[in-house]
Amino acid sequence: MAEPVTTSIDAAISLDGAWAVLSNYFAIADWSSSIDHSSALTAAPAGMSASRRVATSAGVIIENVIDWNPPTAMAYEIVGLPPVVSRVENRWELRPSSVGTSITLTCIVEPGPKPPMKVAATVIARRIGKVNESLVADLIAAVRETT
Numbered sequence: 588m589a590e591p592v593t594t595s596i597d598a599a600i601s602l603d604g605a606w607a608v609l610s611n612y613f614a615i616a617d618w619s620s621s622i623d624h625s626s627a628l629t630a631a632p633a634g635m636s637a638s639r640r641v642a643t644s645a646g647v648i649i650e651n652v653i654d655w656n657p658p659t660a661m662a663y664e665i666v667g668l669p670p671v672v673s674r675v676e677n678r679w680e681l682r683p684s685s686v687g688t689s690i691t692l693t694c695i696v697e698p699g700p701k702p703p704m705k706v707a708a709t710v711i712a713r714r715i716g717k718v719n720e721s722l723v724a725d726l727i728a729a730v731r732e733t734t
Contacts (some may be wrong), residue, residue, distance in 0.1 A: 592716030593693040594723050597684040604730040605681050605688050606658035613639050618729035621721045643718075654678070665715075671707035673697045677719065690726065692719045 598605075608618055612633030616625040621643060628638040628649065637652045647667060653676065654662035662678040674697040682689040694715045698708030 589695045589697045591693055591695045592712045592719065593691060594716065594719045595689065595691040596723060596727070597686045597689050598727045598730075599687040600727055600730040601734070602658055602681050602683055602688045604734055605690060605726060608726055608729045608733070609661055609679055609681075610657060612637050612652065612661075615639070615641065619722055619725045621718050621725070650677075668711060669707070671699050671704040672711055673699050675711075675715070677715075690723055692723050694719055 610633060611617075613625060613627040616622040622641055623644065624642040626640050628640055629636065633652070633655075635652055635655045637655075639650050641648050641650055649666040650663040651666065652661065652663045654660060659681050660679065662676055665675040665677060668675055674695075676695045678691075678693045678695070680689075680691040680693075682691075694712060696708045696712040696715065698705040
């Protein structure tokens with residue numbers, strides 16, 4: 588069973604501004620405090636099937652876009668985590684709200700088949716959830732800096 592962790596907030600930023608930052612897919616290191624470096628692994632432009640290499644203090648992962656619906660949704664599979672997880676996905680959703688934009692970032696962690704893998708996947712999901720809280724806050728700050 589997948590282990591979802593969701594971060595949601597309504598922010599006084601424009602939906603178009605939020606999408607402009609998110610859709611600059613290969614430049615995540617420019618606005619995220621938790622990302623040390625990122626680079627494109629596929630030819631531009633960003634969109635379906637785009638892939639990026641992301642370096643953090645915890646290591647290097649690959650993120651492959653699996654859903655791209657401007658300007659409201661983007662999802663990517665995260666590859667390169669420990670083999671106790673069979674699949675990890677981050678899904679961004681943007682919606683208009685009474686204050687500006689509702690931002691939801693959900694991480695879904697699917698554990699491997701063995702019982703100890705389920706425990707480890709729960710720990711990994713919580714860690715990714717903490718990083719995702721930072722990503723959402725950093726997105727809001729980046730949009731505010733550009734307006």
